[in-house]
Amino acid sequence: MDFLLYPLALIVTLGVLVTFHELGHFVLARRSGVRVVRFSVGFGRPIWMRRDRHGTEFAIAAIPLGGYVRMLDEREPGAIEVARRPGDVSFNDLSVWWRMAIAFGGPVANFILAVVVYWVLFVAGTTTLAPMLGAPTEDSPVGLAGIPAGWEIAAVDGTPTPGWQQVTMALAGRLGDSGSIALDVRRPGSSLEKRYELSISNWHRGEDEPDLLASLGIEPSLPPVVGEVLPDGPASRAGFRTWDRVMAVDGEGIDTWAQWVEAVQQAPARALRVTVDRDGSNVELAVLPDARSAADTQIGYVGLAPYTNEVRYGPIEAVARSLDETGDKTLLTLGLLRKMVTGDVSMKNLSGPITIAKVAGDSARSGWRFFFSVLALLSISLGVLNLLPIPILDGGHILFCAIEAATGRPVSENAQAIGTQVGVFLVAGLMILALYNDISRLF
16 A cells, blocks of 8 residues: 555645645735635645635645646736625725735745744654765765764754754755865764865766765765663663764674674573774773564664654744754755756756656655645745746746736736746646656656
Protein backbone atom coordinates (compact mmCIF):
# COMPACT_ATOMS: atom_id res chain seq x y z
CA MET A 1 0.00 0.00 0.00
CA ASP A 2 3.06 2.28 0.04
CA PHE A 3 2.33 3.36 -3.54
CA LEU A 4 -0.80 5.15 -2.27
CA LEU A 5 1.28 7.29 0.06
CA TYR A 6 2.68 9.49 -2.70
CA PRO A 7 -0.58 10.58 -4.38
CA LEU A 8 -2.17 10.96 -0.95
CA ALA A 9 0.73 13.12 0.25
CA LEU A 10 0.43 15.23 -2.91
CA ILE A 11 -3.32 15.74 -2.42
CA VAL A 12 -2.90 16.66 1.25
CA THR A 13 0.02 19.01 0.53
CA LEU A 14 -1.65 20.82 -2.35
CA GLY A 15 -4.95 20.87 -0.46
CA VAL A 16 -3.39 22.65 2.52
CA LEU A 17 -1.36 25.09 0.38
CA VAL A 18 -4.23 25.96 -1.97
CA THR A 19 -6.76 26.29 0.85
CA PHE A 20 -4.58 28.76 2.74
CA HIS A 21 -3.74 30.67 -0.44
CA GLU A 22 -7.36 31.07 -1.47
CA LEU A 23 -8.39 31.78 2.12
CA GLY A 24 -6.11 34.83 2.00
CA HIS A 25 -7.98 36.11 -1.05
CA PHE A 26 -11.34 35.21 0.48
CA VAL A 27 -10.82 36.97 3.82
CA LEU A 28 -9.81 40.26 2.19
CA ALA A 29 -12.58 39.96 -0.39
CA ARG A 30 -15.14 39.59 2.40
CA ARG A 31 -13.59 42.56 4.24
CA SER A 32 -13.90 44.68 1.10
CA GLY A 33 -17.62 43.97 0.87
CA VAL A 34 -17.48 42.39 -2.58
CA ARG A 35 -19.82 39.47 -3.22
CA VAL A 36 -17.88 36.19 -3.26
CA VAL A 37 -19.66 33.74 -5.55
CA ARG A 38 -17.56 30.60 -5.01
CA PHE A 39 -14.59 29.38 -2.94
CA SER A 40 -13.28 26.22 -4.61
CA VAL A 41 -10.44 23.90 -3.67
CA GLY A 42 -9.63 22.07 -6.89
CA PHE A 43 -10.85 22.49 -10.45
CA GLY A 44 -13.57 20.84 -12.50
CA ARG A 45 -16.84 19.33 -11.34
CA PRO A 46 -17.52 19.81 -7.60
CA ILE A 47 -17.68 16.59 -5.59
CA TRP A 48 -18.89 18.44 -2.47
CA MET A 49 -20.56 21.81 -2.07
CA ARG A 50 -22.42 23.91 0.45
CA ARG A 51 -23.73 27.51 0.44
CA ASP A 52 -23.46 29.92 3.38
CA ARG A 53 -25.88 32.69 4.41
CA HIS A 54 -24.04 35.18 2.18
CA GLY A 55 -24.74 33.04 -0.89
CA THR A 56 -21.14 31.94 -1.29
CA GLU A 57 -20.63 28.40 -2.57
CA PHE A 58 -17.86 26.43 -0.86
CA ALA A 59 -16.75 23.53 -3.06
CA ILE A 60 -14.21 20.73 -3.29
CA ALA A 61 -13.64 19.85 -6.94
CA ALA A 62 -12.44 16.68 -8.63
CA ILE A 63 -9.03 17.90 -9.87
CA PRO A 64 -6.91 18.70 -6.76
CA LEU A 65 -4.28 20.80 -8.55
CA GLY A 66 -5.30 24.31 -7.57
CA GLY A 67 -8.27 26.37 -6.55
CA TYR A 68 -9.92 29.75 -6.91
CA VAL A 69 -12.06 32.44 -5.30
CA ARG A 70 -14.63 33.78 -7.76
CA MET A 71 -16.11 37.19 -7.09
CA LEU A 72 -18.93 39.06 -8.75
CA ASP A 73 -17.21 40.89 -11.62
CA GLU A 74 -19.23 42.55 -14.37
CA ARG A 75 -16.18 42.73 -16.63
CA GLU A 76 -16.33 38.93 -16.93
CA PRO A 77 -20.01 38.22 -17.67
CA GLY A 78 -19.31 34.67 -18.80
CA ALA A 79 -17.32 33.76 -15.72
CA ILE A 80 -20.26 33.49 -13.34
CA GLU A 81 -23.78 32.21 -13.55
CA VAL A 82 -25.42 34.45 -10.96
CA ALA A 83 -27.45 37.60 -11.27
CA ARG A 84 -26.47 40.76 -9.44
CA ARG A 85 -28.73 41.29 -6.43
CA PRO A 86 -29.72 44.66 -4.96
CA GLY A 87 -26.89 45.85 -2.74
CA ASP A 88 -24.28 43.50 -4.24
CA VAL A 89 -20.79 44.94 -4.66
CA SER A 90 -18.88 43.84 -7.75
CA PHE A 91 -15.11 43.45 -7.91
CA ASN A 92 -14.88 46.24 -10.48
CA ASP A 93 -16.75 48.54 -8.06
CA LEU A 94 -13.85 48.34 -5.60
CA SER A 95 -11.09 50.90 -5.34
CA VAL A 96 -7.74 50.03 -6.89
CA TRP A 97 -6.26 49.65 -3.39
CA TRP A 98 -8.84 47.06 -2.34
CA ARG A 99 -8.30 45.11 -5.56
CA MET A 100 -4.54 45.18 -4.99
CA ALA A 101 -4.99 44.06 -1.37
CA ILE A 102 -7.15 41.10 -2.44
CA ALA A 103 -4.47 40.05 -4.94
CA PHE A 104 -1.82 40.25 -2.22
CA GLY A 105 -3.97 38.17 0.15
CA GLY A 106 -3.14 34.75 -1.32
CA PRO A 107 0.68 35.01 -1.28
CA VAL A 108 0.63 36.67 2.15
CA ALA A 109 -1.46 33.76 3.48
CA ASN A 110 1.20 31.34 2.20
CA PHE A 111 3.94 33.25 4.04
CA ILE A 112 1.83 33.28 7.20
CA LEU A 113 1.34 29.52 6.90
CA ALA A 114 5.11 29.08 6.64
CA VAL A 115 5.67 31.20 9.75
CA VAL A 116 3.12 29.16 11.71
CA VAL A 117 4.62 25.84 10.59
CA TYR A 118 8.16 26.93 11.45
CA TRP A 119 6.91 28.16 14.84
CA VAL A 120 5.45 24.70 15.55
CA LEU A 121 8.71 23.04 14.51
CA PHE A 122 10.84 25.35 16.65
CA VAL A 123 8.63 24.90 19.72
CA ALA A 124 8.34 21.12 19.31
CA GLY A 125 12.06 20.85 18.70
CA THR A 126 13.99 18.97 16.03
CA THR A 127 16.93 16.66 16.61
CA THR A 128 19.27 16.13 13.66
CA LEU A 129 22.60 14.44 13.14
CA ALA A 130 25.33 17.05 13.35
CA PRO A 131 26.95 17.86 9.97
CA MET A 132 30.31 16.22 10.66
CA LEU A 133 33.02 16.18 8.00
CA GLY A 134 34.57 12.97 6.75
CA ALA A 135 38.07 12.76 5.28
CA PRO A 136 38.19 14.96 2.12
CA THR A 137 40.29 14.27 -0.97
CA GLU A 138 43.55 16.20 -0.91
CA ASP A 139 42.88 18.20 -4.09
CA SER A 140 39.34 19.29 -3.11
CA PRO A 141 38.61 22.80 -1.77
CA VAL A 142 38.08 21.41 1.75
CA GLY A 143 41.26 19.32 1.50
CA LEU A 144 43.34 22.22 0.18
CA ALA A 145 42.01 24.45 2.96
CA GLY A 146 43.21 21.92 5.53
CA ILE A 147 39.89 21.53 7.33
CA PRO A 148 40.22 18.64 9.83
CA ALA A 149 38.12 15.52 9.33
CA GLY A 150 35.61 14.86 12.10
CA TRP A 151 34.90 18.54 12.73
CA GLU A 152 31.40 19.98 12.59
CA ILE A 153 30.16 22.53 10.03
CA ALA A 154 28.75 25.23 12.29
CA ALA A 155 27.77 27.76 9.60
CA VAL A 156 27.88 28.43 5.85
CA ASP A 157 28.33 32.09 4.91
CA GLY A 158 27.29 33.01 8.44
CA THR A 159 24.06 30.97 8.35
CA PRO A 160 23.93 28.45 11.25
CA THR A 161 23.78 24.85 10.05
CA PRO A 162 22.64 22.44 12.80
CA GLY A 163 22.00 19.69 10.23
CA TRP A 164 22.84 18.57 6.70
CA GLN A 165 19.60 20.02 5.33
CA GLN A 166 20.67 23.51 6.39
CA VAL A 167 24.14 22.97 4.89
CA THR A 168 22.67 21.96 1.54
CA MET A 169 20.17 24.84 1.48
CA ALA A 170 22.87 27.40 2.28
CA LEU A 171 25.13 26.03 -0.45
CA ALA A 172 22.25 26.00 -2.97
CA GLY A 173 22.00 29.76 -2.58
CA ARG A 174 25.54 30.09 -3.98
CA LEU A 175 24.91 28.24 -7.25
CA GLY A 176 26.42 30.07 -10.22
CA ASP A 177 28.42 32.44 -7.99
CA SER A 178 32.10 33.36 -8.02
CA GLY A 179 34.20 34.38 -5.05
CA SER A 180 34.36 32.30 -1.90
CA ILE A 181 32.14 30.30 0.41
CA ALA A 182 32.78 30.89 4.11
CA LEU A 183 32.75 27.66 6.11
CA ASP A 184 32.76 27.94 9.91
CA VAL A 185 33.82 24.68 11.57
CA ARG A 186 34.47 23.58 15.14
CA ARG A 187 35.72 20.58 17.03
CA PRO A 188 32.81 18.59 18.55
CA GLY A 189 32.09 19.89 22.03
CA SER A 190 33.90 23.17 21.49
CA SER A 191 32.30 26.57 21.05
CA LEU A 192 35.42 27.95 19.35
CA GLU A 193 34.84 28.24 15.61
CA LYS A 194 37.38 28.64 12.83
CA ARG A 195 36.51 30.13 9.45
CA TYR A 196 37.80 28.83 6.13
CA GLU A 197 37.24 30.47 2.74
CA LEU A 198 36.61 28.07 -0.17
CA SER A 199 37.20 29.70 -3.56
CA ILE A 200 34.56 29.21 -6.27
CA SER A 201 34.22 30.43 -9.85
CA ASN A 202 30.88 30.21 -11.71
CA TRP A 203 30.13 27.42 -9.27
CA HIS A 204 28.03 24.76 -11.05
CA ARG A 205 26.73 27.44 -13.40
CA GLY A 206 23.97 25.95 -15.55
CA GLU A 207 24.62 22.36 -14.46
CA ASP A 208 21.58 20.09 -14.45
CA GLU A 209 22.32 18.03 -11.32
CA PRO A 210 25.15 19.63 -9.34
CA ASP A 211 26.65 17.68 -6.43
CA LEU A 212 27.08 20.57 -4.01
CA LEU A 213 28.85 18.66 -1.24
CA ALA A 214 31.18 16.43 -3.27
CA SER A 215 32.41 19.29 -5.46
CA LEU A 216 33.77 21.04 -2.36
CA GLY A 217 35.18 17.84 -0.90
CA ILE A 218 32.55 17.72 1.83
CA GLU A 219 32.06 14.09 2.74
CA PRO A 220 29.10 13.60 5.09
CA SER A 221 30.17 11.45 7.97
CA LEU A 222 28.93 10.09 11.27
CA PRO A 223 32.18 9.78 13.23
CA PRO A 224 32.34 7.78 16.47
CA VAL A 225 31.89 10.87 18.67
CA VAL A 226 29.85 10.40 21.84
CA GLY A 227 26.92 12.79 21.97
CA GLU A 228 25.17 11.35 25.02
CA VAL A 229 26.10 8.86 27.76
CA LEU A 230 22.91 7.19 28.96
CA PRO A 231 22.74 6.97 32.77
CA ASP A 232 23.34 3.64 34.54
CA GLY A 233 24.52 1.96 31.34
CA PRO A 234 27.75 0.01 30.75
CA ALA A 235 29.39 3.04 29.09
CA SER A 236 28.52 5.27 32.04
CA ARG A 237 30.03 2.77 34.47
CA ALA A 238 33.13 2.48 32.27
CA GLY A 239 33.78 6.23 32.45
CA PHE A 240 32.78 7.39 28.95
CA ARG A 241 32.14 11.12 28.60
CA THR A 242 30.32 13.30 26.12
CA TRP A 243 32.60 14.33 23.21
CA ASP A 244 34.86 11.28 23.59
CA ARG A 245 35.88 10.05 20.14
CA VAL A 246 36.35 6.29 19.85
CA MET A 247 39.68 5.64 18.17
CA ALA A 248 40.09 1.87 18.54
CA VAL A 249 38.48 -1.26 20.00
CA ASP A 250 40.86 -4.03 21.08
CA GLY A 251 43.53 -2.41 18.94
CA GLU A 252 41.38 -2.23 15.78
CA GLY A 253 40.94 1.29 14.40
CA ILE A 254 37.42 2.79 14.39
CA ASP A 255 36.56 5.51 11.84
CA THR A 256 32.77 5.68 11.85
CA TRP A 257 29.88 5.33 14.29
CA ALA A 258 28.65 2.32 12.30
CA GLN A 259 31.97 0.51 12.91
CA TRP A 260 31.72 1.28 16.63
CA VAL A 261 28.13 -0.02 16.81
CA GLU A 262 29.13 -3.20 14.97
CA ALA A 263 32.05 -3.82 17.35
CA VAL A 264 29.76 -3.43 20.38
CA GLN A 265 26.94 -5.55 18.99
CA GLN A 266 29.32 -8.40 18.23
CA ALA A 267 30.54 -8.51 21.83
CA PRO A 268 27.58 -9.22 24.16
CA ALA A 269 28.81 -9.79 27.72
CA ARG A 270 32.45 -9.67 26.52
CA ALA A 271 34.84 -7.02 27.85
CA LEU A 272 36.19 -4.55 25.29
CA ARG A 273 39.32 -2.43 25.53
CA VAL A 274 38.44 0.96 24.03
CA THR A 275 40.78 3.82 23.17
CA VAL A 276 39.14 7.25 23.05
CA ASP A 277 40.44 10.69 22.19
CA ARG A 278 39.52 13.02 25.04
CA ASP A 279 40.52 16.67 24.64
CA GLY A 280 43.48 15.67 22.46
CA SER A 281 44.78 12.88 24.71
CA ASN A 282 44.25 9.13 24.37
CA VAL A 283 42.41 7.47 27.24
CA GLU A 284 42.02 3.70 27.72
CA LEU A 285 38.63 2.45 28.93
CA ALA A 286 37.29 -1.03 29.64
CA VAL A 287 33.60 -1.62 28.99
CA LEU A 288 31.48 -4.75 29.38
CA PRO A 289 28.50 -4.56 26.95
CA ASP A 290 25.17 -5.83 28.21
CA ALA A 291 23.64 -8.74 26.28
CA ARG A 292 20.26 -7.98 24.71
CA SER A 293 17.96 -10.13 22.61
CA ALA A 294 17.31 -9.10 19.01
CA ALA A 295 15.92 -11.29 16.24
CA ASP A 296 16.65 -14.60 17.99
CA THR A 297 20.22 -13.63 18.81
CA GLN A 298 22.23 -11.75 21.43
CA ILE A 299 23.82 -8.37 20.72
CA GLY A 300 25.92 -6.04 22.80
CA TYR A 301 24.70 -2.73 24.22
CA VAL A 302 26.66 -0.02 26.06
CA GLY A 303 24.27 2.97 26.26
CA LEU A 304 25.84 5.63 24.04
CA ALA A 305 24.20 7.93 21.49
CA PRO A 306 25.90 9.74 18.58
CA TYR A 307 26.49 13.47 18.38
CA THR A 308 23.30 15.30 17.41
CA ASN A 309 22.02 18.87 17.46
CA GLU A 310 18.66 19.86 18.90
CA VAL A 311 16.93 23.00 17.67
CA ARG A 312 14.28 24.09 20.17
CA TYR A 313 13.00 27.49 21.32
CA GLY A 314 10.42 28.81 23.74
CA PRO A 315 7.05 29.99 22.38
CA ILE A 316 8.04 33.68 22.38
CA GLU A 317 11.55 33.26 20.98
CA ALA A 318 10.20 30.90 18.33
CA VAL A 319 8.12 33.74 16.84
CA ALA A 320 11.22 35.72 15.88
CA ARG A 321 13.02 32.59 14.69
CA SER A 322 10.10 31.52 12.48
CA LEU A 323 9.92 34.99 10.93
CA ASP A 324 13.66 34.90 10.25
CA GLU A 325 13.44 31.41 8.77
CA THR A 326 10.59 32.40 6.48
CA GLY A 327 12.47 35.51 5.38
CA ASP A 328 15.68 33.57 4.69
CA LYS A 329 13.86 30.90 2.66
CA THR A 330 11.98 33.59 0.72
CA LEU A 331 15.24 35.33 -0.23
CA LEU A 332 16.77 31.98 -1.19
CA THR A 333 13.79 31.17 -3.44
CA LEU A 334 13.94 34.60 -5.09
CA GLY A 335 17.68 34.24 -5.61
CA LEU A 336 17.34 30.84 -7.27
CA LEU A 337 14.52 32.11 -9.52
CA ARG A 338 16.67 35.04 -10.60
CA LYS A 339 19.56 32.70 -11.36
CA MET A 340 17.27 30.47 -13.45
CA VAL A 341 16.37 33.51 -15.55
CA THR A 342 20.03 34.52 -16.00
CA GLY A 343 21.14 30.93 -16.70
CA ASP A 344 23.28 30.61 -13.57
CA VAL A 345 20.99 27.79 -12.38
CA SER A 346 19.70 25.17 -14.81
CA MET A 347 15.98 25.12 -15.58
CA LYS A 348 16.25 21.37 -14.94
CA ASN A 349 15.86 22.28 -11.27
CA LEU A 350 12.25 23.36 -11.92
CA SER A 351 9.94 20.73 -10.44
CA GLY A 352 6.34 19.76 -11.07
CA PRO A 353 3.63 17.67 -9.42
CA ILE A 354 5.47 14.35 -9.73
CA THR A 355 8.52 15.63 -7.86
CA ILE A 356 6.30 17.37 -5.30
CA ALA A 357 4.47 14.07 -4.74
CA LYS A 358 7.75 12.22 -4.25
CA VAL A 359 9.19 14.82 -1.88
CA ALA A 360 5.94 15.03 0.09
CA GLY A 361 5.64 11.25 0.29
CA ASP A 362 9.25 10.73 1.33
CA SER A 363 8.99 13.43 3.97
CA ALA A 364 5.74 11.95 5.32
CA ARG A 365 7.46 8.58 5.68
CA SER A 366 10.29 10.26 7.59
CA GLY A 367 7.95 11.77 10.18
CA TRP A 368 5.69 14.74 10.68
CA ARG A 369 8.59 17.13 11.33
CA PHE A 370 10.10 16.46 7.91
CA PHE A 371 6.68 16.75 6.28
CA PHE A 372 6.01 20.08 8.00
CA SER A 373 9.42 21.38 6.93
CA VAL A 374 8.68 20.53 3.28
CA LEU A 375 5.19 22.02 3.59
CA ALA A 376 6.60 25.33 4.84
CA LEU A 377 9.16 25.50 2.02
CA LEU A 378 6.53 24.72 -0.63
CA SER A 379 4.21 27.34 0.86
CA ILE A 380 6.96 29.96 0.53
CA SER A 381 7.64 28.86 -3.05
CA LEU A 382 3.93 29.16 -3.92
CA GLY A 383 3.78 32.63 -2.38
CA VAL A 384 6.87 33.81 -4.26
CA LEU A 385 5.76 32.35 -7.61
CA ASN A 386 2.34 33.98 -7.36
CA LEU A 387 3.95 37.39 -6.80
CA LEU A 388 5.80 37.24 -10.13
CA PRO A 389 4.51 40.06 -12.39
CA ILE A 390 2.93 37.65 -14.88
CA PRO A 391 -0.69 38.23 -15.94
CA ILE A 392 -3.08 35.50 -14.66
CA LEU A 393 -0.92 35.25 -11.52
CA ASP A 394 -1.54 37.44 -8.46
CA GLY A 395 1.59 39.43 -9.32
CA GLY A 396 0.11 40.31 -12.71
CA HIS A 397 -3.07 41.65 -11.10
CA ILE A 398 -0.95 43.65 -8.66
CA LEU A 399 1.05 45.06 -11.59
CA PHE A 400 -2.13 46.18 -13.40
CA CYS A 401 -3.42 47.78 -10.18
CA ALA A 402 -0.11 49.56 -9.61
CA ILE A 403 -0.20 51.00 -13.14
CA GLU A 404 -3.78 52.15 -12.57
CA ALA A 405 -2.83 53.78 -9.26
CA ALA A 406 0.11 55.58 -10.87
CA THR A 407 -1.69 56.78 -14.02
CA GLY A 408 -5.14 57.36 -12.57
CA ARG A 409 -6.87 55.17 -15.15
CA PRO A 410 -7.18 51.40 -15.54
CA VAL A 411 -5.11 49.42 -18.00
CA SER A 412 -7.09 49.05 -21.22
CA GLU A 413 -9.06 45.86 -21.73
CA ASN A 414 -7.06 45.18 -24.91
CA ALA A 415 -3.75 45.44 -23.06
CA GLN A 416 -5.06 43.21 -20.28
CA ALA A 417 -6.25 40.65 -22.83
CA ILE A 418 -2.86 40.57 -24.53
CA GLY A 419 -1.15 40.34 -21.15
CA THR A 420 -3.39 37.46 -20.16
CA GLN A 421 -2.54 35.58 -23.36
CA VAL A 422 1.17 36.09 -22.73
CA GLY A 423 0.71 35.00 -19.10
CA VAL A 424 -1.13 31.83 -20.12
CA PHE A 425 1.66 31.03 -22.59
CA LEU A 426 4.40 31.56 -19.99
CA VAL A 427 2.68 29.63 -17.20
CA ALA A 428 1.72 26.77 -19.53
CA GLY A 429 5.31 26.63 -20.80
CA LEU A 430 6.68 26.49 -17.26
CA MET A 431 4.21 23.74 -16.32
CA ILE A 432 5.17 21.67 -19.37
CA LEU A 433 8.87 22.15 -18.63
CA ALA A 434 8.37 21.19 -14.97
CA LEU A 435 6.45 18.06 -15.98
CA TYR A 436 9.15 17.16 -18.52
CA ASN A 437 11.79 17.53 -15.78
CA ASP A 438 9.74 15.29 -13.49
CA ILE A 439 9.48 12.56 -16.11
CA SER A 440 13.19 12.87 -16.95
CA ARG A 441 14.09 12.30 -13.30
CA LEU A 442 12.02 9.11 -13.26
CA PHE A 443 14.05 7.65 -16.14
